[in-house]
Amino acid sequence: MDGICLELTGQLGTSQPGEAEVERSLIRRAQRGDRAAFDALVRRYDQEVLRMALKIVRSSDEAQDLYQEVFLKVYRSIGQFRLESRFSTWLYRVVMNVCYDHLRRQRTRGEVQATENEDGQPDFAQTLTEDRPISNPDRALTAKEISGRLQAALTRLTPRERMVFELKHCQGLKLRAIGEMCGTSEEAAKNSLFRALQKLRVDLRDLA
Amino acid sequence: MNCKEFENASALYLYDELRGSERAEFEAHLAACAACRARLEESQRLHRLLTDCPRPEPTPDLLARCRQTLDEALDHEELGWRSLLRGWMWSFGAAPATRAAAALTLIVFGFGLGWTLRPRAAALPVAGGEPTQAGFNPSDLSNLHIRSISQVTPDPQSGGVRITLDAERRVTLEGSLDDPRIRQVLVDTMKGYDNPGIRRDTLDALRMQTDDPSVRGALMYAMARDPNAGVRLEALKTVQHMECGADTHQGLLNVVEHDSNAGVRAAAIDALVQHLQQEGMDDAVLAAFERLATSDRDPVVRMRCLTAVRRLQGNG
Ligand SMILES: [Zn+2]
Ligand SMILES: [Zn+2]
Numbered sequence: 001m002d003g004i005c006l007e008l009t010g011q012l013g014t015s016q017p018g019e020a021e022v023e024r025s026l027i028r029r030a031q032r033g034d035r036a037a038f039d040a041l042v043r044r045y046d047q048e049v050l051r052m053a054l055k056i057v058r059s060s061d062e063a064q065d066l067y068q069e070v071f072l073k074v075y076r077s078i079g080q081f082r083l084e085s086r087f088s089t090w091l092y093r094v095v096m097n098v099c100y101d102h103l104r105r106q107r108t109r110g111e112v113q114a115t116e117n118e119d120g121q122p123d124f125a126q127t128l129t130e131d132r133p134i135s136n137p138d139r140a141l142t143a144k145e146i147s148g149r150l151q152a153a154l155t156r157l158t159p160r161e162r163m164v165f166e167l168k169h170c171q172g173l174k175l176r177a178i179g180e181m182c183g184t185s186e187e188a189a190k191n192s193l194f195r196a197l198q199k200l201r202v203d204l205r206d207l208a
Numbered sequence: 209m210n211c212k213e214f215e216n217a218s219a220l221y222l223y224d225e226l227r228g229s230e231r232a233e234f235e236a237h238l239a240a241c242a243a244c245r246a247r248l249e250e251s252q253r254l255h256r257l258l259t260d261c262p263r264p265e266p267t268p269d270l271l272a273r274c275r276q277t278l279d280e281a282l283d284h285e286e287l288g289w290r291s292l293l294r295g296w297m298w299s300f301g302a303a304p305a306t307r308a309a310a311a312l313t314l315i316v317f318g319f320g321l322g323w324t325l326r327p328r329a330a331a332l333p334v335a336g337g338e339p340t341q342a343g344f345n346p347s348d349l350s351n352l353h354i355r356s357i358s359q360v361t362p363d364p365q366s367g368g369v370r371i372t373l374d375a376e377r378r379v380t381l382e383g384s385l386d387d388p389r390i391r392q393v394l395v396d397t398m399k400g401y402d403n404p405g406i407r408r409d410t411l412d413a414l415r416m417q418t419d420d421p422s423v424r425g426a427l428m429y430a431m432a433r434d435p436n437a438g439v440r441l442e443a444l445k446t447v448q449h450m451e452c453g454a455d456t457h458q459g460l461l462n463v464v465e466h467d468s469n470a471g472v473r474a475a476a477i478d479a480l481v482q483h484l485q486q487e488g489m490d491d492a493v494l495a496a497f498e499r500l501a502t503s504d505r506d507p508v509v510r511m512r513c514l515t516a517v518r519r520l521q522g523n524g
Contacts, residue, residue: 033399033400035282035433035435036433038282039279042275042278046271046274046275047266047271050266050270050271050274051265051266054264054265054266055264060266060267060270063266063270063274064270064273064274064277067274067278068274068277068278068281071278071282072278072281072282075282146257150257150258168223169223169258169259174225175223175225190220190225193219193223194216194219197219197254200254200258201251201254204254204257207257
Protein backbone atom coordinates (compact mmCIF):
# COMPACT_ATOMS: atom_id res chain seq x y z
CA MET A 1 0.00 0.00 0.00
CA ASP A 2 1.55 3.25 -1.06
CA GLY A 3 1.26 6.30 1.08
CA ILE A 4 0.17 8.67 -1.63
CA CYS A 5 -0.04 12.26 -0.63
CA LEU A 6 -3.39 13.97 -0.97
CA GLU A 7 -4.75 17.13 0.46
CA LEU A 8 -7.82 16.12 2.39
CA THR A 9 -10.29 18.36 4.06
CA GLY A 10 -8.93 17.52 7.45
CA GLN A 11 -11.81 15.32 8.53
CA LEU A 12 -9.51 12.75 9.94
CA GLY A 13 -7.20 13.79 12.68
CA THR A 14 -5.72 17.15 13.38
CA SER A 15 -2.93 18.99 11.71
CA GLN A 16 -1.89 21.74 14.06
CA PRO A 17 1.81 22.46 13.89
CA GLY A 18 3.61 20.50 16.59
CA GLU A 19 0.79 17.98 16.44
CA ALA A 20 2.27 16.73 13.21
CA GLU A 21 5.62 16.23 14.90
CA VAL A 22 4.01 14.35 17.78
CA GLU A 23 2.25 12.14 15.28
CA ARG A 24 5.39 11.47 13.29
CA SER A 25 7.17 10.41 16.42
CA LEU A 26 4.29 8.08 17.33
CA ILE A 27 4.46 6.56 13.86
CA ARG A 28 8.21 6.09 14.06
CA ARG A 29 7.84 4.35 17.40
CA ALA A 30 4.98 2.22 16.14
CA GLN A 31 7.10 1.24 13.16
CA ARG A 32 9.70 -0.06 15.57
CA GLY A 33 7.06 -2.22 17.20
CA ASP A 34 6.15 0.05 20.12
CA ARG A 35 2.66 -1.06 20.99
CA ALA A 36 1.91 1.89 23.27
CA ALA A 37 2.68 4.29 20.44
CA PHE A 38 0.49 2.28 18.10
CA ASP A 39 -2.35 2.41 20.62
CA ALA A 40 -1.96 6.16 20.86
CA LEU A 41 -2.23 6.41 17.07
CA VAL A 42 -5.36 4.27 17.12
CA ARG A 43 -6.92 6.53 19.75
CA ARG A 44 -6.32 9.55 17.54
CA TYR A 45 -8.31 8.21 14.65
CA ASP A 46 -10.52 5.39 15.74
CA GLN A 47 -13.70 7.36 16.41
CA GLU A 48 -13.65 8.74 12.90
CA VAL A 49 -12.90 5.31 11.45
CA LEU A 50 -15.81 3.83 13.36
CA ARG A 51 -18.06 6.64 12.24
CA MET A 52 -17.15 5.94 8.64
CA ALA A 53 -17.66 2.22 9.08
CA LEU A 54 -21.11 2.83 10.52
CA LYS A 55 -22.00 4.79 7.42
CA ILE A 56 -21.03 1.98 5.13
CA VAL A 57 -22.51 -1.00 6.93
CA ARG A 58 -25.80 -1.65 8.61
CA SER A 59 -25.05 -3.01 12.02
CA SER A 60 -22.70 -2.14 14.82
CA ASP A 61 -21.35 -5.70 14.73
CA GLU A 62 -20.28 -5.27 11.15
CA ALA A 63 -18.80 -1.88 11.95
CA GLN A 64 -16.83 -3.46 14.75
CA ASP A 65 -15.43 -6.04 12.31
CA LEU A 66 -14.44 -3.32 9.87
CA TYR A 67 -12.81 -1.32 12.66
CA GLN A 68 -10.73 -4.29 13.65
CA GLU A 69 -9.79 -5.19 10.11
CA VAL A 70 -8.69 -1.62 9.40
CA PHE A 71 -6.41 -1.35 12.40
CA LEU A 72 -4.96 -4.84 12.01
CA LYS A 73 -4.08 -3.93 8.42
CA VAL A 74 -2.50 -0.71 9.64
CA TYR A 75 -0.60 -2.62 12.30
CA ARG A 76 0.72 -5.11 9.78
CA SER A 77 1.73 -2.57 7.21
CA ILE A 78 2.75 0.46 9.21
CA GLY A 79 6.36 -0.43 8.49
CA GLN A 80 5.71 0.42 4.86
CA PHE A 81 4.23 3.81 5.63
CA ARG A 82 6.47 6.61 4.42
CA LEU A 83 6.76 9.43 6.87
CA GLU A 84 6.67 12.14 4.22
CA SER A 85 3.07 11.17 3.42
CA ARG A 86 0.06 12.13 5.45
CA PHE A 87 -0.90 9.40 7.85
CA SER A 88 -4.59 10.34 7.78
CA THR A 89 -4.68 9.91 4.01
CA TRP A 90 -2.97 6.60 4.19
CA LEU A 91 -5.29 5.41 6.94
CA TYR A 92 -8.27 6.69 5.00
CA ARG A 93 -7.21 4.59 2.06
CA VAL A 94 -7.01 1.51 4.22
CA VAL A 95 -10.51 2.24 5.49
CA MET A 96 -11.77 2.60 1.95
CA ASN A 97 -10.18 -0.62 0.80
CA VAL A 98 -11.56 -2.54 3.75
CA CYS A 99 -15.04 -1.11 3.32
CA TYR A 100 -14.97 -1.66 -0.41
CA ASP A 101 -13.94 -5.30 0.01
CA HIS A 102 -16.63 -5.73 2.62
CA LEU A 103 -19.35 -4.41 0.32
CA ARG A 104 -18.06 -6.53 -2.54
CA ARG A 105 -17.99 -9.67 -0.43
CA GLN A 106 -21.54 -8.99 0.64
CA ARG A 107 -22.57 -8.60 -2.96
CA THR A 108 -20.84 -11.76 -4.14
CA ARG A 109 -22.47 -13.71 -1.40
CA GLY A 110 -25.72 -12.34 -2.77
CA GLU A 111 -26.69 -11.29 0.67
CA VAL A 112 -29.94 -9.49 0.94
CA GLN A 113 -29.07 -6.95 3.54
CA ALA A 114 -31.25 -7.27 6.54
CA THR A 115 -33.29 -4.18 7.10
CA GLU A 116 -33.95 -5.08 10.69
CA ASN A 117 -31.86 -6.20 13.58
CA GLU A 118 -32.85 -8.94 15.96
CA ASP A 119 -35.28 -6.72 17.81
CA GLY A 120 -37.15 -6.08 14.62
CA GLN A 121 -36.04 -2.45 14.60
CA PRO A 122 -34.19 -0.84 11.77
CA ASP A 123 -30.70 -0.92 13.16
CA PHE A 124 -29.77 2.65 12.42
CA ALA A 125 -32.89 4.01 14.02
CA GLN A 126 -31.59 2.95 17.42
CA THR A 127 -29.20 5.82 17.35
CA LEU A 128 -31.82 8.42 16.58
CA THR A 129 -32.63 10.64 19.46
CA GLU A 130 -36.27 11.01 18.61
CA ASP A 131 -38.78 9.86 16.12
CA ARG A 132 -39.51 13.23 14.62
CA PRO A 133 -41.06 13.87 11.21
CA ILE A 134 -38.50 15.61 9.06
CA SER A 135 -40.03 15.68 5.63
CA ASN A 136 -43.23 16.52 3.86
CA PRO A 137 -45.83 16.91 6.63
CA ASP A 138 -48.56 15.48 4.35
CA ARG A 139 -46.83 12.16 4.33
CA ALA A 140 -45.65 12.59 7.90
CA LEU A 141 -42.90 10.11 7.41
CA THR A 142 -40.81 9.68 10.49
CA ALA A 143 -37.07 10.00 10.59
CA LYS A 144 -37.00 6.31 11.21
CA GLU A 145 -38.96 5.51 8.08
CA ILE A 146 -36.89 7.82 5.95
CA SER A 147 -33.73 6.37 7.32
CA GLY A 148 -35.00 2.91 6.48
CA ARG A 149 -35.84 3.96 2.93
CA LEU A 150 -32.47 5.60 2.45
CA GLN A 151 -30.63 2.57 3.73
CA ALA A 152 -32.57 0.33 1.40
CA ALA A 153 -31.78 2.63 -1.51
CA LEU A 154 -28.09 2.69 -0.62
CA THR A 155 -27.86 -1.08 -0.71
CA ARG A 156 -28.95 -0.99 -4.33
CA LEU A 157 -25.83 0.94 -5.29
CA THR A 158 -22.76 -0.93 -6.45
CA PRO A 159 -19.91 -0.98 -3.93
CA ARG A 160 -18.03 1.66 -5.86
CA GLU A 161 -21.05 3.92 -6.23
CA ARG A 162 -21.71 3.52 -2.55
CA MET A 163 -18.16 4.39 -1.54
CA VAL A 164 -17.99 7.39 -3.81
CA PHE A 165 -21.35 8.62 -2.58
CA GLU A 166 -20.35 8.28 1.08
CA LEU A 167 -17.02 9.98 0.55
CA LYS A 168 -18.57 12.82 -1.39
CA HIS A 169 -21.84 13.36 0.34
CA CYS A 170 -20.95 12.49 3.91
CA GLN A 171 -17.22 13.09 4.12
CA GLY A 172 -17.23 16.05 1.76
CA LEU A 173 -14.05 15.00 -0.03
CA LYS A 174 -13.12 16.37 -3.41
CA LEU A 175 -13.72 14.05 -6.36
CA ARG A 176 -10.04 14.20 -7.22
CA ALA A 177 -9.14 12.86 -3.76
CA ILE A 178 -11.86 10.23 -3.96
CA GLY A 179 -10.56 9.05 -7.31
CA GLU A 180 -7.05 8.61 -5.96
CA MET A 181 -8.31 6.97 -2.81
CA CYS A 182 -10.38 4.43 -4.69
CA GLY A 183 -7.62 3.85 -7.20
CA THR A 184 -9.45 5.36 -10.18
CA SER A 185 -9.57 8.70 -11.94
CA GLU A 186 -11.47 11.80 -10.96
CA GLU A 187 -13.61 11.26 -14.04
CA ALA A 188 -14.51 7.72 -13.01
CA ALA A 189 -15.36 8.89 -9.51
CA LYS A 190 -17.56 11.59 -10.99
CA ASN A 191 -19.42 9.04 -13.11
CA SER A 192 -19.93 6.77 -10.12
CA LEU A 193 -21.34 9.71 -8.21
CA PHE A 194 -23.72 10.54 -11.06
CA ARG A 195 -24.95 6.98 -11.24
CA ALA A 196 -25.40 6.82 -7.47
CA LEU A 197 -27.41 10.03 -7.39
CA GLN A 198 -29.51 8.89 -10.32
CA LYS A 199 -30.42 5.64 -8.56
CA LEU A 200 -31.14 7.43 -5.31
CA ARG A 201 -33.31 9.96 -7.11
CA VAL A 202 -35.41 7.20 -8.65
CA ASP A 203 -35.73 5.29 -5.39
CA LEU A 204 -36.49 8.28 -3.22
CA ARG A 205 -38.54 10.30 -5.70
CA ASP A 206 -41.66 10.30 -3.50
CA LEU A 207 -39.73 11.56 -0.49
CA ALA A 208 -37.87 14.45 -1.99
CA MET B 209 -24.20 25.51 -21.57
CA ASN B 210 -27.38 23.82 -22.76
CA CYS B 211 -30.09 22.20 -20.63
CA LYS B 212 -28.59 18.73 -20.97
CA GLU B 213 -25.15 19.89 -19.84
CA PHE B 214 -26.79 21.84 -17.05
CA GLU B 215 -28.39 18.70 -15.68
CA ASN B 216 -25.07 16.93 -15.45
CA ALA B 217 -23.41 19.93 -13.90
CA SER B 218 -26.05 20.47 -11.22
CA ALA B 219 -24.79 17.71 -8.93
CA LEU B 220 -21.29 19.11 -9.21
CA TYR B 221 -22.67 22.55 -8.49
CA LEU B 222 -24.36 21.34 -5.31
CA TYR B 223 -21.13 19.67 -4.23
CA ASP B 224 -19.15 22.77 -5.05
CA GLU B 225 -17.05 20.95 -7.62
CA LEU B 226 -17.51 23.32 -10.54
CA ARG B 227 -14.42 25.22 -11.58
CA GLY B 228 -14.49 28.98 -12.18
CA SER B 229 -15.57 29.13 -15.82
CA GLU B 230 -17.93 26.13 -15.55
CA ARG B 231 -19.52 27.73 -12.58
CA ALA B 232 -20.03 31.05 -14.36
CA GLU B 233 -21.64 29.28 -17.35
CA PHE B 234 -23.80 27.25 -15.00
CA GLU B 235 -25.03 30.33 -13.16
CA ALA B 236 -25.69 32.16 -16.39
CA HIS B 237 -27.90 29.31 -17.61
CA LEU B 238 -29.59 29.12 -14.23
CA ALA B 239 -30.55 32.77 -14.44
CA ALA B 240 -31.88 32.38 -17.97
CA CYS B 241 -33.75 29.04 -17.92
CA ALA B 242 -36.84 28.54 -15.74
CA ALA B 243 -37.10 24.80 -16.49
CA CYS B 244 -33.57 24.22 -15.25
CA ARG B 245 -34.20 26.32 -12.15
CA ALA B 246 -37.08 24.01 -11.32
CA ARG B 247 -34.91 20.98 -11.97
CA LEU B 248 -32.15 22.31 -9.77
CA GLU B 249 -34.64 22.82 -6.96
CA GLU B 250 -35.64 19.20 -7.27
CA SER B 251 -31.99 18.16 -7.07
CA GLN B 252 -31.57 20.37 -4.05
CA ARG B 253 -34.48 18.64 -2.30
CA LEU B 254 -32.88 15.26 -2.84
CA HIS B 255 -29.55 16.65 -1.72
CA ARG B 256 -31.13 17.97 1.46
CA LEU B 257 -33.00 14.75 2.10
CA LEU B 258 -29.76 12.80 1.87
CA THR B 259 -28.07 15.30 4.15
CA ASP B 260 -30.86 15.61 6.71
CA CYS B 261 -31.21 11.93 7.12
CA PRO B 262 -29.86 11.12 10.58
CA ARG B 263 -26.60 9.27 10.59
CA PRO B 264 -25.53 6.83 13.25
CA GLU B 265 -22.96 8.05 15.72
CA PRO B 266 -20.81 5.46 17.43
CA THR B 267 -21.99 4.99 20.98
CA PRO B 268 -19.31 5.06 23.71
CA ASP B 269 -20.20 1.45 24.36
CA LEU B 270 -19.52 0.40 20.77
CA LEU B 271 -16.25 2.31 20.74
CA ALA B 272 -15.17 0.62 23.96
CA ARG B 273 -16.04 -2.79 22.53
CA CYS B 274 -14.11 -2.06 19.35
CA ARG B 275 -11.05 -0.99 21.30
CA GLN B 276 -11.12 -4.04 23.48
CA THR B 277 -11.44 -6.57 20.65
CA LEU B 278 -8.72 -4.77 18.73
CA ASP B 279 -6.49 -4.93 21.77
CA GLU B 280 -7.02 -8.67 22.03
CA ALA B 281 -6.44 -9.15 18.32
CA LEU B 282 -3.20 -7.20 18.49
CA ASP B 283 -2.07 -9.40 21.35
CA HIS B 284 -2.38 -12.30 18.97
CA GLU B 285 -0.75 -10.60 16.06
CA GLU B 286 2.41 -12.16 14.85
CA LEU B 287 4.34 -9.00 14.40
CA GLY B 288 6.85 -10.66 16.66
CA TRP B 289 7.62 -13.03 13.85
CA ARG B 290 8.87 -10.42 11.55
CA SER B 291 11.16 -8.91 14.12
CA LEU B 292 12.22 -12.37 15.24
CA LEU B 293 13.16 -13.39 11.76
CA ARG B 294 14.84 -10.08 11.09
CA GLY B 295 16.95 -10.46 14.20
CA TRP B 296 17.79 -13.92 13.05
CA MET B 297 18.94 -13.01 9.61
CA TRP B 298 21.08 -10.38 11.15
CA SER B 299 22.63 -12.78 13.61
CA PHE B 300 23.33 -15.41 11.01
CA GLY B 301 24.97 -12.85 8.84
CA ALA B 302 27.46 -12.11 11.60
CA ALA B 303 30.61 -14.14 12.06
CA PRO B 304 30.21 -17.01 14.51
CA ALA B 305 31.26 -16.24 18.04
CA THR B 306 34.23 -18.24 19.15
CA ARG B 307 34.44 -17.32 22.77
CA ALA B 308 35.78 -20.10 24.93
CA ALA B 309 32.66 -20.22 27.03
CA ALA B 310 30.48 -20.63 23.98
CA ALA B 311 32.59 -23.44 22.65
CA LEU B 312 32.55 -25.17 26.00
CA THR B 313 28.79 -25.03 26.27
CA LEU B 314 28.28 -26.23 22.76
CA ILE B 315 30.52 -29.18 23.33
CA VAL B 316 28.34 -30.01 26.33
CA PHE B 317 25.45 -30.09 23.91
CA GLY B 318 27.39 -32.27 21.55
CA PHE B 319 27.38 -29.89 18.63
CA GLY B 320 30.00 -28.01 16.78
CA LEU B 321 31.05 -24.44 17.00
CA GLY B 322 28.46 -21.85 16.31
CA TRP B 323 24.97 -23.13 16.35
CA THR B 324 23.14 -25.77 14.63
CA LEU B 325 19.93 -25.89 12.76
CA ARG B 326 18.70 -29.35 12.13
CA PRO B 327 15.50 -31.31 11.88
CA ARG B 328 14.82 -32.58 15.33
CA ALA B 329 13.96 -36.07 14.12
CA ALA B 330 17.31 -36.51 12.45
CA ALA B 331 19.80 -35.78 15.19
CA LEU B 332 23.19 -35.77 13.60
CA PRO B 333 26.00 -37.41 15.50
CA VAL B 334 28.90 -35.03 15.72
CA ALA B 335 32.46 -36.20 15.50
CA GLY B 336 34.68 -35.35 18.49
CA GLY B 337 35.54 -31.68 19.08
CA GLU B 338 35.36 -31.09 15.32
CA PRO B 339 33.41 -27.89 14.51
CA THR B 340 30.39 -28.95 12.54
CA GLN B 341 27.64 -27.01 10.89
CA ALA B 342 25.18 -29.83 10.74
CA GLY B 343 23.45 -29.13 7.50
CA PHE B 344 23.15 -25.52 8.40
CA ASN B 345 22.83 -23.06 5.61
CA PRO B 346 21.59 -19.54 6.26
CA SER B 347 19.64 -19.52 3.01
CA ASP B 348 17.63 -22.52 4.25
CA LEU B 349 16.53 -20.40 7.14
CA SER B 350 15.41 -17.50 5.03
CA ASN B 351 13.19 -19.83 3.03
CA LEU B 352 11.80 -21.42 6.13
CA HIS B 353 8.22 -20.55 6.85
CA ILE B 354 8.04 -20.46 10.60
CA ARG B 355 4.67 -20.96 12.20
CA SER B 356 5.34 -20.87 15.89
CA ILE B 357 7.76 -21.55 18.68
CA SER B 358 6.79 -24.72 20.47
CA GLN B 359 9.39 -24.82 23.21
CA VAL B 360 12.13 -22.83 24.88
CA THR B 361 14.14 -24.93 27.27
CA PRO B 362 16.94 -23.34 29.25
CA ASP B 363 19.46 -25.56 30.96
CA PRO B 364 20.64 -23.80 34.14
CA GLN B 365 23.49 -26.26 34.59
CA SER B 366 25.17 -25.73 31.26
CA GLY B 367 23.88 -22.24 30.48
CA GLY B 368 22.62 -23.57 27.17
CA VAL B 369 19.22 -23.21 25.67
CA ARG B 370 17.17 -25.12 23.15
CA ILE B 371 14.56 -23.40 21.02
CA THR B 372 12.13 -25.55 19.10
CA LEU B 373 10.21 -24.05 16.24
CA ASP B 374 7.35 -25.29 14.14
CA ALA B 375 8.18 -24.52 10.60
CA GLU B 376 7.43 -26.49 7.48
CA ARG B 377 9.33 -29.03 9.42
CA ARG B 378 10.17 -28.84 13.06
CA VAL B 379 13.63 -27.47 13.73
CA THR B 380 15.62 -26.99 16.87
CA LEU B 381 18.20 -24.35 17.53
CA GLU B 382 20.62 -25.10 20.28
CA GLY B 383 23.28 -22.90 21.64
CA SER B 384 24.75 -21.17 24.59
CA LEU B 385 23.32 -18.09 26.17
CA ASP B 386 26.81 -16.68 25.79
CA ASP B 387 26.19 -16.67 22.07
CA PRO B 388 24.92 -13.19 21.16
CA ARG B 389 22.88 -14.66 18.33
CA ILE B 390 20.98 -16.97 20.65
CA ARG B 391 20.38 -14.07 22.98
CA GLN B 392 19.10 -12.00 20.10
CA VAL B 393 16.52 -14.65 19.26
CA LEU B 394 15.43 -14.81 22.88
CA VAL B 395 15.26 -11.04 23.21
CA ASP B 396 13.13 -10.84 20.07
CA THR B 397 10.91 -13.62 21.32
CA MET B 398 10.49 -11.85 24.62
CA LYS B 399 9.46 -8.66 22.89
CA GLY B 400 7.40 -9.92 20.06
CA TYR B 401 6.14 -13.46 20.42
CA ASP B 402 2.42 -13.86 20.97
CA ASN B 403 2.30 -16.83 23.31
CA PRO B 404 2.65 -15.77 26.97
CA GLY B 405 3.73 -19.28 28.04
CA ILE B 406 6.65 -19.19 25.63
CA ARG B 407 7.52 -15.67 26.75
CA ARG B 408 7.59 -16.91 30.33
CA ASP B 409 9.98 -19.74 29.40
CA THR B 410 12.10 -17.30 27.47
CA LEU B 411 12.21 -15.12 30.55
CA ASP B 412 13.59 -18.08 32.48
CA ALA B 413 16.36 -18.44 29.94
CA LEU B 414 17.17 -14.75 29.86
CA ARG B 415 17.26 -14.60 33.65
CA MET B 416 20.62 -16.36 33.54
CA GLN B 417 22.22 -13.56 31.54
CA THR B 418 21.17 -10.34 33.17
CA ASP B 419 24.60 -8.76 32.77
CA ASP B 420 24.05 -8.55 29.02
CA PRO B 421 22.66 -5.12 28.03
CA SER B 422 20.28 -6.52 25.39
CA VAL B 423 18.93 -9.06 27.89
CA ARG B 424 18.46 -6.33 30.46
CA GLY B 425 16.69 -4.32 27.81
CA ALA B 426 14.37 -7.21 27.02
CA LEU B 427 13.56 -7.71 30.69
CA MET B 428 12.85 -4.03 31.18
CA TYR B 429 10.74 -4.10 28.05
CA ALA B 430 8.75 -7.13 29.23
CA MET B 431 8.25 -5.57 32.64
CA ALA B 432 6.86 -2.41 31.09
CA ARG B 433 5.02 -3.69 28.07
CA ASP B 434 4.27 -7.38 28.04
CA PRO B 435 0.53 -7.74 27.47
CA ASN B 436 0.33 -10.54 30.02
CA ALA B 437 0.33 -9.40 33.65
CA GLY B 438 1.90 -12.67 34.83
CA VAL B 439 4.84 -12.22 32.47
CA ARG B 440 5.21 -8.59 33.51
CA LEU B 441 5.27 -9.63 37.13
CA GLU B 442 7.95 -12.26 36.56
CA ALA B 443 10.02 -9.85 34.53
CA LEU B 444 9.67 -7.36 37.36
CA LYS B 445 10.90 -9.89 39.92
CA THR B 446 13.91 -10.57 37.74
CA VAL B 447 14.62 -6.86 37.33
CA GLN B 448 14.24 -6.44 41.08
CA HIS B 449 16.99 -8.94 41.74
CA MET B 450 19.41 -8.17 38.98
CA GLU B 451 22.16 -5.67 39.52
CA CYS B 452 20.72 -2.20 39.90
CA GLY B 453 21.46 -0.02 36.88
CA ALA B 454 20.94 3.59 35.93
CA ASP B 455 17.48 2.92 34.53
CA THR B 456 16.26 0.36 37.06
CA HIS B 457 14.52 2.67 39.50
CA GLN B 458 12.89 4.72 36.77
CA GLY B 459 11.70 1.52 35.09
CA LEU B 460 10.16 0.27 38.30
CA LEU B 461 8.65 3.67 38.97
CA ASN B 462 7.03 3.65 35.54
CA VAL B 463 5.40 0.35 36.41
CA VAL B 464 4.14 1.80 39.68
CA GLU B 465 2.63 4.72 37.84
CA HIS B 466 1.35 3.17 34.64
CA ASP B 467 0.75 -0.56 34.91
CA SER B 468 -2.87 -1.52 34.43
CA ASN B 469 -2.67 -4.31 36.99
CA ALA B 470 -2.86 -3.40 40.70
CA GLY B 471 -0.84 -6.47 41.73
CA VAL B 472 2.02 -5.59 39.40
CA ARG B 473 2.00 -2.02 40.66
CA ALA B 474 2.15 -3.20 44.26
CA ALA B 475 5.06 -5.52 43.46
CA ALA B 476 6.90 -2.61 41.86
CA ILE B 477 6.41 -0.50 44.99
CA ASP B 478 7.77 -3.33 47.13
CA ALA B 479 10.73 -3.80 44.78
CA LEU B 480 11.64 -0.11 45.02
CA VAL B 481 11.33 -0.14 48.80
CA GLN B 482 13.68 -3.11 48.92
CA HIS B 483 16.18 -1.34 46.65
CA LEU B 484 16.11 1.86 48.68
CA GLN B 485 16.46 0.01 51.94
CA GLN B 486 19.55 -1.72 50.60
CA GLU B 487 21.10 1.11 48.62
CA GLY B 488 20.06 4.20 50.54
CA MET B 489 17.65 6.93 49.62
CA ASP B 490 16.63 7.87 46.09
CA ASP B 491 14.92 11.26 46.28
CA ALA B 492 13.14 10.90 42.95
CA VAL B 493 11.50 7.68 44.09
CA LEU B 494 10.56 9.12 47.46
CA ALA B 495 9.02 12.20 45.83
CA ALA B 496 7.02 9.98 43.48
CA PHE B 497 5.76 7.87 46.37
CA GLU B 498 4.72 11.00 48.26
CA ARG B 499 2.83 12.28 45.25
CA LEU B 500 1.12 8.94 44.59
CA ALA B 501 0.23 8.57 48.26
CA THR B 502 -2.08 11.56 47.94
CA SER B 503 -3.11 11.58 44.31
CA ASP B 504 -3.18 8.07 42.83
CA ARG B 505 -6.49 6.93 41.37
CA ASP B 506 -6.30 3.62 43.20
CA PRO B 507 -6.80 3.75 47.01
CA VAL B 508 -4.76 0.58 47.49
CA VAL B 509 -1.81 2.12 45.69
CA ARG B 510 -2.20 5.34 47.70
CA MET B 511 -2.11 3.34 50.92
CA ARG B 512 0.86 1.28 49.82
CA CYS B 513 2.82 4.37 48.81
CA LEU B 514 2.02 6.01 52.12
CA THR B 515 3.29 2.96 53.99
CA ALA B 516 6.39 2.90 51.80
CA VAL B 517 7.14 6.56 52.53
CA ARG B 518 6.80 5.94 56.28
CA ARG B 519 9.03 2.88 56.15
CA LEU B 520 11.67 4.66 54.09
CA GLN B 521 11.68 7.76 56.25
CA GLY B 522 11.75 5.68 59.41
CA ASN B 523 14.71 3.91 57.86
CA GLY B 524 16.59 7.07 56.85
ZN1 LIG C 1 -32.12 24.89 -19.16
ZN1 LIG D 1 18.34 0.05 43.02
